Every structure is written in structure tokens, then in C-alpha cells.
Amino acid sequence: MGEIVLEMKNIVKDFPGVRALDDVNFEARSGEVLALMGENGAGKSTLMKVLSGVWPYPTYQGDIYLRGKLKRFYNTKEAEASGIAIIYQELNLIPELTVAENIFLDRQITNAFGMINWSKLFAETQRLLDELNIKDFKPTDQVKNLTVGKQQMVEIAKALSKKADVLVFDEPTSALTDKEVAALFEIIRKLKRQGVCMSYISHKMEELQQIADRVVVLRDGKTIGDVTPIAEITLDQLISRMVGRDVKDMFPKGKCQRGEKMLEVRNFEIDNPDLPGQKKVKNVSFCAYKGEILGFSGLMGSGRTELVSGIFGAPPGPARGEIYLSNQPVHFRSPHDAIEKGIALVTEDRKRIGLILGQSIVQNMMISSLETVANYLGVINQARERNLAQNYVKQLSIKTPGLDVKIDTLSGGNQQKVILAKWLNTKPKVLILDEPTRGIDVGAKVEIYNLLNKLVEDGVTVIIISSELPEVMGISDRILVMCEGEIVTELTREEATKEQIMAYATGSRK
Ligand SMILES: Nc1ncnc2c1ncn2[C@@H]1O[C@H](COP(=O)(O)OP(=O)(O)OP(=O)(O)O)[C@@H](O)[C@H]1O
Ligand SMILES: [Mg+2]
Structure with missing residues (x-):
């Protein structure tokens, strides 16, 4: 120095x-x-x-x-x-x-x-x-x-x-x-x-x-x-x-009873649009249950984001496979379809897909769930809207001088929390989160984990993609590891170790 x-x-x-x-x-x-x-x-x-x-x-x-x-x-x-x-x-x-x-x-x-x-x-x-x-x-x-x-x-x-x-x-x-x-x-x-x-x-x-x-x-x-x-x-x-205080437990884990099968994906495949004959997602099958947090681990580029986008009705290339929601076959032609059936996807790239810049916090939070604040004529109940938004600001400790400031003026981590609120407000049955705590500070991370635990207690199925091993190991009940477009193993919370996950994620163990 x-x-x-x-x-x-x-x-x-x-x-x-x-x-x-x-x-x-x-x-x-x-x-x-x-x-x-x-x-x-x-x-x-x-x-x-x-x-x-x-x-x-x-x-x-x-x-x-x-x-x-x-x-x-x-x-x-x-x-x-x-x-x-x-x-x-x-x-x-x-x-x-x-x-x-x-x-x-x-x-x-x-x-x-x-x-x-x-x-x-x-x-x-x-x-x-x-x-x-x-x-x-x-x-x-x-x-x-x-x-x-x-x-x-x-x-x-x-x-x-x-x-x-x-x-x-x-x-x-x-x-x-x-x-x-x-x-x-x-x-x-x-x-x-x-x-x-x-x-x-x-x-x-x-x-x-x-x-x-x-x-x-x-x-x-x-x-x-x-x-x-x-x-x-x-x-x-x-x-x-x-x-400004001690954080005792970085990964609080609620006690949860695994319930019925909520989401089932069978033989799901997505072609690579840029490389004919190659696949981004290969023959993926898995189930997610009520009352559990299912974690997806893997290296960046292992196909996790593509898989969940595909399930959400927005695959990056031609997709095949079956999806069942509460044992009923479903076909999502667009994210809109998926949202209507109770699926929410918190994406990793907030600037490109997550936020509407230039709009207020309230507008950003309510955009995907206008029906929850509109009456049967489609007129939006502004008081209800503000009330809901205020609750999320409190619940997620979003740091802002008010509800009407433009989303652009919030700090990066606080923007991420607004996106989370937006999806929570669609009241999903299955909440999928792709790197949800990226850019979020330690204190707020713990708040988000607590919130996920509470959602799971209320019967929501939570699926989380995370590249941070301590996180995915700390909060998931089960962990699926992906490598080169495939699910290569399933580990329980008890058996998962860092070394094991890395060995599967890098393809050195199969
Ligand atoms: N252009 C702006 N207009 C109004 N307020 C702003 C603007 N930019 C930042 N702020 C406010 O200033 C404060 C500090 O924000 P800043 O972006 O510096 O935080 P940060 O420490 O970088 O946080 P993060 O870890 O979330 O990125 C926040 O309250 C934020 O809302
Ligand atoms: Mg910042």
C-alpha cells in the first residue's frame, strides 16, 4: 500500500x-x-x-x-x-x-x-x-x-x-x-x-x-x-x-411439514436457439411440494435460469415436456398464463425484466396483480393499493422517503426488494426466485429468509435458485444440482455439503 x-x-x-x-x-x-x-x-x-x-x-x-x-x-x-x-x-x-x-x-x-x-x-x-x-x-x-x-x-x-x-x-x-x-x-x-x-x-x-x-x-x-x-x-x-446490532442466525429455518405435490415437471427440454441440435435444458424431471423450499444449485450457465423461464412460459428456445399443477396438466403459452395459474418468477436481471423505470414504487409493485386492487369494473382502488404497498415497504424494510418516488431513485438492493413485493402480491401458489438476494445486504437477507419461511408455512411452494452455497444449503429442504442442462443429483438438507454440491455442479461427480 x-x-x-x-x-x-x-x-x-x-x-x-x-x-x-x-x-x-x-x-x-x-x-x-x-x-x-x-x-x-x-x-x-x-x-x-x-x-x-x-x-x-x-x-x-x-x-x-x-x-x-x-x-x-x-x-x-x-x-x-x-x-x-x-x-x-x-x-x-x-x-x-x-x-x-x-x-x-x-x-x-x-x-x-x-x-x-x-x-x-x-x-x-x-x-x-x-x-x-x-x-x-x-x-x-x-x-x-x-x-x-x-x-x-x-x-x-x-x-x-x-x-x-x-x-x-x-x-x-x-x-x-x-x-x-x-x-x-x-x-x-x-x-x-x-x-x-x-x-x-x-x-x-x-x-x-x-x-x-x-x-x-x-x-x-x-x-x-x-x-x-x-x-x-x-x-x-x-x-x-x-x-447496528448482532445478527445471530444467518439462515433461520422454519419447521415445516411437507404437503401434497404442487408442481411436477416431466421430461422438460429446451433447445439452444443459437446452436442447432444442442439443448439448454435436457430431459429434466422433478416435483415440488407444498410446504417446502426446493433449492436449485449449479454453476452459472448450468441451465437453471432457462429451466424456470421455460416453466414460466418464456423458454429461450423451443421447449417440450409436461408440466402438472396439483396433478392437472397445464400449458403456459406466456408468463401471463403462468401468473394466472398461480406461478410467480422473480427474475435475476432486474433492470431488463424486473422493473419499470420512471414509474413509482406503488406502480411497480402492483403491475402484475392489478386485479387484487381493482373492483369488478376494473377501477383501481388507490387507497387499497397504497395500503398494500405500504405493508410491503414495512415488511421488507424498503428504504424510501415515500411510495411515490420513482423506482430509479432507490438503491440497488431496495429495487430488488420492490420486485420481490411485486411477485408476493400476485399471491402465488408456486413462487420461483432466481438469485433473489443478489445485491441485498446481510440484514435484509435474513428478513427475506424469514419471509420465505412464513410463506412456506402458509402453504406456498418455494423454489429458489442460488449460486451462493451457504444460502442454498441454509434455507432449502431439498437441493437439486444442475450441470450442463441436466439435474445431476438430489440432496436432502441433511446430507448436502459444499464439497458434494461443487463436485456435482462441476461435473466431476455424476
Ligand atoms: N437519484 C436519487 N434520487 C433520490 N434519492 C436517491 C437517489 N439516489 C440514491 N438515493 C437515495 O440515497 C440513499 C443512498 O442510496 P445508495 O444508492 O447510495 O445506497 P447503497 O449504499 O449503494 O445501497 P445498495 O447496497 O442497495 O446499492 C437511499 O436512501 C436512496 O434511496
Ligand atoms: Mg448501491
Whole structure:
């Protein structure tokens, strides 16, 4: 760790009804990874947006120093010119453009005639991808055809292409596979040796222990405690700094009686639309019962998301197979059909499918279940709507100044909770959750697990996909492990171990 590169002093940032940052002091050194932790809505992203000119001077109070020099950025371009780059929590790519165009979006590579020099653009991009050891996609691929994980890698390549020496990662790994995370960490270590000053926001503790040097915690817009070397703080100490209380049981598990068969899937298959003859989901059969939490484990790309999308009436390619709901055969031609029959799917990609940006919290929560708040003439009962929404805000501890603020203004984790509320409000018989706690802080995770336990007690069938082993092991009654489109094993809660699940998920045991 070297000299102090970045200092933010007495930063205050107000939004209507919220003081997001309340006199924050922050310093980071060259060649270090400084972890920034805190609950959803604590102010982490906002602090980094002040740094990067998204919230320009003078929309905040306080001072920013780079290598001892006072800096006032009037826009993001100026911050970038000073060597600051951010990899955002929410993806900001243009889906219709290629990887290369996205990376060089604001710095067109042109020839002597001012026209885009395509060969140079693609070559330059390829060089970057090589440096990052990315082999899964090409500079010429359209971004819309990439998975969320790969899009995140494009964002990282874009930031690095700007030769930044102050780099901010805002939950960069939330959608990356283990392999991609390992590749990213390799790059971060390399940048560290080159003296780059990095700040790293994440809710994943194990990850921070691997990559961070020091940690600082934000709570309600204030720093709690000092910047502390990672090696000198325990997990429990960190959690209590963040949450303001001790969290005793990370994975509360309700006692539940398994009831009748609710959902049965037989011989389900989905073709890979891009590779003729190949399948994304191969001959999958399973049952889910009333009163249980059924977990799906597996690596990213193992077909879990495709499987549940298929069940929900939105397969990514031609699908075959049988689905039974309470022993009755059903055919869902669209998600609408599935919702009507009592199935809900909380998707993993909140920006693309989950949320309607520009709309209020109430509107986002009620969109899939307008019949629950409308009378028989279809007129919406606004008081009832608001009442329901208020209940969810309370139940899920959604941090917001009110029900009418636009969803865009909530912190990432709180947006995720709104999506959850939206689906809970459809009163499903089968609730399917795809990575439901991604980006959600420790305290809120426990609240969500408690809520799932309560739903199961009330007779709902819960199916959860999770890439986090402690989570899927901690809350499921049974675990199905998928590998390359197939269910390779079923484990009970009692018999499942980390090693076992990984052995099946990676295909080293069959
Ligand atoms: N554009 C905005 N308009 C109004 N309020 C905002 C805006 N951006 C953030 N806020 C509010 O500022 C507070 C801090 O939000 P911020 O996004 O910084 O949280 P965070 O620590 O990054 O949380 P998460 O872990 O959920 O991403 C929240 O109360 C949020 O609702
Ligand atoms: Mg954030």
C-alpha cells in the first residue's frame, strides 16, 4: 500500500426527503483495494457517484482531493480525465451495439477522414479482452446477445480501457460466474501491483476477505468506525457495524411439514436457439411440494435460469415436456398464463425484466396483480393499493422517503426488494426466485429468509435458485444440482455439503 491518492472530506449529499451522505470522510491509497460496505441504501453508490462527477459540484457539499489537489468535477468527463473510472452496479451498455462500440462509445476511433476505423476498433478491443483473458465473447458480438455476467465483463473492459488509476467497482461480481470472478480478481491483483487505487463495494464477505486490504463501513450516510485492515476485523464485527446490532442466525429455518405435490415437471427440454441440435435444458424431471423450499444449485450457465423461464412460459428456445399443477396438466403459452395459474418468477436481471423505470414504487409493485386492487369494473382502488404497498415497504424494510418516488431513485438492493413485493402480491401458489438476494445486504437477507419461511408455512411452494452455497444449503429442504442442462443429483438438507454440491455442479461427480 502506498501514498494517499484520494481524499473525500466532509461530504454531504441530499436528495428530496433523504440525506444520503452525512459528513462522510473517506481516503484511499495507491495499490490498495479499499472495501466499502453497508446496508442497502447506506449511501455507498452515492458516495462513488459524487467522486465520479455523476453528482457534480456543487450538488454536494465537502471537498475531493486527488494526490492532495482539490478537485471539483462539473461532469463525469472531467472526473474521467483525472483518471477516475467506475464500474456501475447496474449495467449501462447499449444492447444494440457491439462489444467494441460500447467500450469505445465516447472516444470513437476514427481514420483520417473522420470515419470509424472498424478494424482498429475491433483490434484494440481484442487486445483489451486478451489482457483480461476473456475468451467467451468477441469484439464484434452484439451486447444484447450476452448474458448479464458477460455484459459486466464488457463494463470492466470499458473502465480499464480508459487507463484509470482510481477505479471504483460497485458490486462488480454480482452476476459473474466463479470463473469470471477469479479472472477479475487476477486483474485486480495486477492493477494493485501497478499502484492503482481501488475502491470495492460488495455485500459478499468471502469475496472481500480474498481481495480487499482495508474496509470502511457506511450506515445511514455516516461512516461507522475507522478504516480497518481486513485482517484485523471479524465477520461478526463487520456485520454489527453494518446492521447496528448482532445478527445471530444467518439462515433461520422454519419447521415445516411437507404437503401434497404442487408442481411436477416431466421430461422438460429446451433447445439452444443459437446452436442447432444442442439443448439448454435436457430431459429434466422433478416435483415440488407444498410446504417446502426446493433449492436449485449449479454453476452459472448450468441451465437453471432457462429451466424456470421455460416453466414460466418464456423458454429461450423451443421447449417440450409436461408440466402438472396439483396433478392437472397445464400449458403456459406466456408468463401471463403462468401468473394466472398461480406461478410467480422473480427474475435475476432486474433492470431488463424486473422493473419499470420512471414509474413509482406503488406502480411497480402492483403491475402484475392489478386485479387484487381493482373492483369488478376494473377501477383501481388507490387507497387499497397504497395500503398494500405500504405493508410491503414495512415488511421488507424498503428504504424510501415515500411510495411515490420513482423506482430509479432507490438503491440497488431496495429495487430488488420492490420486485420481490411485486411477485408476493400476485399471491402465488408456486413462487420461483432466481438469485433473489443478489445485491441485498446481510440484514435484509435474513428478513427475506424469514419471509420465505412464513410463506412456506402458509402453504406456498418455494423454489429458489442460488449460486451462493451457504444460502442454498441454509434455507432449502431439498437441493437439486444442475450441470450442463441436466439435474445431476438430489440432496436432502441433511446430507448436502459444499464439497458434494461443487463436485456435482462441476461435473466431476455424476
Ligand atoms: N437519484 C436519487 N434520487 C433520490 N434519492 C436517491 C437517489 N439516489 C440514491 N438515493 C437515495 O440515497 C440513499 C443512498 O442510496 P445508495 O444508492 O447510495 O445506497 P447503497 O449504499 O449503494 O445501497 P445498495 O447496497 O442497495 O446499492 C437511499 O436512501 C436512496 O434511496
Ligand atoms: Mg448501491
